[in-house]
Amino acid sequence: MIVNCVRCKVIGLITLVACVRLFADAPTTQPLSAIANPTTVTMSLKNASVKAAFDELEKQSKIKINIAPNDLLAKNDAKINIEADKMPWLEALMSLCDQANIIPSNYGDRWNINQGGDRRMGGIRAISGPAMVILHNVAVEDELRYGTPNKLINKVQISGLICIEPNLQIINTGRVEDLTVTDDQSRVINAPTRDAAKAAASRNIDMGGERRDFTLSATLPDNTVKQLSRVQGNLIALSATERAKLEIPDLLNNAGKSFAVGKSTFTVDEINPTGNMYLVKLDIDNAQGDFENISVWQWRMNQKNLPKQTNSKVPATINFQNVQTSGDQITLTLLVQWNNPKALAEGEAYPTIDVQWEFPLRYQEVKIPFDFKDIPLPK
Amino acid sequence: MKLMSINIFACVTLVCAASAWSQTTQSSVEELIGKFTSPDWQARQAAEDELVNAGATAIDPINARLSDPKLDFESRERLQSALSRIGRDQLMLGTRVTINQTFSTPKEAFAALAKVISIQEELASDNAEHPANASKPVEVKLNDVAWLAALNQLIKQTDIDVRVEDTRLLVLTTPPTVVTPPSHDAGAIVIFPDNSRKRRSLDLAGENNSSTVAMRLIVATEPKIKFTDVGLRLVIRNMTDDANKAFGKQETSVPVQRERDCRYGGTLSLGSGDKLPDSISFMEGELVGELITRFDETRISDFSTLPKTVETAEGDMEVTGLKAKGKGWEVSIQLSNFGRASSMTQQLLRGQSDVLRVLDQFNRPMQVGSSKTTSNNGITVDLSIPINSPDAQATPTAIVWVIPAQTREVRIPFQLKNLKLPD
Numbered sequence: 001m002i003v004n005c006v007r008c009k010v011i012g013l014i015t016l017v018a019c020v021r022l023f024a025d026a027p028t029t030q031p032l033s034a035i036a037n038p039t040t041v042t043m044s045l046k047n048a049s050v051k052a053a054f055d056e057l058e059k060q061s062k063i064k065i066n067i068a069p070n071d072l073l074a075k076n077d078a079k080i081n082i083e084a085d086k087m088p089w090l091e092a093l094m095s096l097c098d099q100a101n102i103i104p105s106n107y108g109d110r111w112n113i114n115q116g117g118d119r120r121m122g123g124i125r126a127i128s129g130p131a132m133v134i135l136h137n138v139a140v141e142d143e144l145r146y147g148t149p150n151k152l153i154n155k156v157q158i159s160g161l162i163c164i165e166p167n168l169q170i171i172n173t174g175r176v177e178d179l180t181v182t183d184d185q186s187r188v189i190n191a192p193t194r195d196a197a198k199a200a201a202s203r204n205i206d207m208g209g210e211r212r213d214f215t216l217s218a219t220l221p222d223n224t225v226k227q228l229s230r231v232q233g234n235l236i237a238l239s240a241t242e243r244a245k246l247e248i249p250d251l252l253n254n255a256g257k258s259f260a261v262g263k264s265t266f267t268v269d270e271i272n273p274t275g276n277m278y279l280v281k282l283d284i285d286n287a288q289g290d291f292e293n294i295s296v297w298q299w300r301m302n303q304k305n306l307p308k309q310t311n312s313k314v315p316a317t318i319n320f321q322n323v324q325t326s327g328d329q330i331t332l333t334l335l336v337q338w339n340n341p342k343a344l345a346e347g348e349a350y351p352t353i354d355v356q357w358e359f360p361l362r363y364q365e366v367k368i369p370f371d372f373k374d375i376p377l378p379k
Numbered sequence: 380m381k382l383m384s385i386n387i388f389a390c391v392t393l394v395c396a397a398s399a400w401s402q403t404t405q406s407s408v409e410e411l412i413g414k415f416t417s418p419d420w421q422a423r424q425a426a427e428d429e430l431v432n433a434g435a436t437a438i439d440p441i442n443a444r445l446s447d448p449k450l451d452f453e454s455r456e457r458l459q460s461a462l463s464r465i466g467r468d469q470l471m472l473g474t475r476v477t478i479n480q481t482f483s484t485p486k487e488a489f490a491a492l493a494k495v496i497s498i499q500e501e502l503a504s505d506n507a508e509h510p511a512n513a514s515k516p517v518e519v520k521l522n523d524v525a526w527l528a529a530l531n532q533l534i535k536q537t538d539i540d541v542r543v544e545d546t547r548l549l550v551l552t553t554p555p556t557v558v559t560p561p562s563h564d565a566g567a568i569v570i571f572p573d574n575s576r577k578r579r580s581l582d583l584a585g586e587n588n589s590s591t592v593a594m595r596l597i598v599a600t601e602p603k604i605k606f607t608d609v610g611l612r613l614v615i616r617n618m619t620d621d622a623n624k625a626f627g628k629q630e631t632s633v634p635v636q637r638e639r640d641c642r643y644g645g646t647l648s649l650g651s652g653d654k655l656p657d658s659i660s661f662m663e664g665e666l667v668g669e670l671i672t673r674f675d676e677t678r679i680s681d682f683s684t685l686p687k688t689v690e691t692a693e694g695d696m697e698v699t700g701l702k703a704k705g706k707g708w709e710v711s712i713q714l715s716n717f718g719r720a721s722s723m724t725q726q727l728l729r730g731q732s733d734v735l736r737v738l739d740q741f742n743r744p745m746q747v748g749s750s751k752t753t754s755n756n757g758i759t760v761d762l763s764i765p766i767n768s769p770d771a772q773a774t775p776t777a778i779v780w781v782i783p784a785q786t787r788e789v790r791i792p793f794q795l796k797n798l799k800l801p802d
Contacts, residue, residue: 103584122584139580142801146561146572152801223802324754333756378581378588 032366038088038130050100053080068114109166133370135160154220162212174237182230232371240360252352263289277337284330297323307357408440415454431464473525473566481518485537486511493548544640563793567601577801591651598643610669611635620656659798666791673785680777708766715759739773
């Protein structure tokens, strides 16, 4: 078995792209595959146990999958057969899941296998390198608008979700472009111009959220359509191409101190204790140099983008409480919360913490194509 | 929401004139109230009914008696009941309109109708080719008709749609899409279905089909009728399908929320599964609402020095900034210690800024846009609110925060018939 050093290649490529492109440039959409290759695995297993197969997948990809309960895979008596030669990680993962009758779940950059899983991920899927698009629900809505005369409108809504392998960073709200929906009578049934704005809005994707959901809408010409022969388009998203690291030692005793990262300056502005938590205001000056058009607020949806405590005398979690933007300054309110106040001796003050924050600094708009055929409509 | 007080006077004066009601004198009202202590139950009930028949003229004497702390329990109950019934009857009557005139354009006809309830008629577009400007005589014949019914008649007659708002009648450029849905006309309130939806869904993961059907019901009101967001619902008591079979549930409650000025909407689920009805032959129920009968107004004026803070019943409001922006203005407001459960504050946070009124130096109302929350840390909320100027001279000189101070429960029965559903 060969261990591919794909991450090295990805990082190299990302760095190269970051060097030649500054974010202030007008972003040009590129296929995701042009800026990042998928993590691949090479496996040859015959009648392997489920646990052995997943262990091998994790070993090769270095992508952690959380299993709950711990013995879930060991108790699965399915036999796994796979011949993978530089197969994208997502393809290998879904192949193992199919054979073991498992449905995984995906929350931001976390992948889990637990009892039941996320049922929606059992829908129709299309894997495109490091990205997977799944359609999990098709609904036809007949709306009768009362009036003189009554008006009947038939619409189809296709719900799906998008999963990206954890080694990549997909951030910010995405959208769907170039959508083409064709019915079983070869009619293109995209939303008419009149409804275009509404339909476009429904194609937005909360890429930063735990659930990367989207809904595609189209108006059916009549109620004779039994299936959609083709649904194709491109998911457009922002992918992080470079990350930056901010380190603040002794956070709670460093009010007024500044730290430079990239073109921006981070200043610990205000520290307010409240109960077993602290609210810490962090000013980011010259923010437009690094954060233009980026919703810092959405970073909180991805565990990888949250500040972390690096000393662990009494463990604390750090989350975003609020983000305010004013001109070239972003003020970020961090909520520092000690998970177990009982760990402190009576009367003992909350300990200060060292903070390390790694966040996306440069971005590239990427295009993830999808093409589905013969999607049945509900009866 | 429980009643905050008994006074319904403001409600009634908002709702309509009471000219059609019998003119009972103050002394006879007092006499009726005196009968509440009669040992004969029928006499006490008859006195209450007669008091209700007296209508608006009975309101002041009733309120005067209710302020008496020595009033016995039954008299208090009956006076409150009479007030509630008078309020409902007034709502069901609505503002009455009598116009017999020929107008040279649709715009003039709409303006005349708007004037009846003291709101402004405004065209949605400055375009000279607005259909309401067409030189087309409109003969209006309205004799003692409820204002909303009169409006519907004018829409049908002119084939021009309008949107009723708190302070204006916005005349649209498009022909009406919905003019005659089956509706229940309750004077100052009209209940009608906007649409019904049959949704069939296929779960691609398990290839399971499911179906549901639901109907969107609308409560439209005259501009000055206001319900609190939390206190409006439709209780459907009896509903039969096209085969005259009763729906499963005996009673269904449909929460109704404010969609925009003068319009509230709620969705009635009509079932799920394979056997869904094709139409509803009969539906009856009751609109149950917390009617706002009095508003408190808190005013901030003189913006020469900012910030400026006022305390209100809901919390503190600070005007932090006021600046010219584009052709209008932008006001920045910070709310603190506000009542988070208050529907009016919630409306403000949702961008429904009609709870704020902005006046210019000539005391004219300026058009307030939707507020935008610029920050909200759970303790203080910062809002940015755009204001349109009626003309180049207009400068904001006062901000009035309008907060409901008093509500009263009203119940209005309604019926709808022959509602088709999607096939």
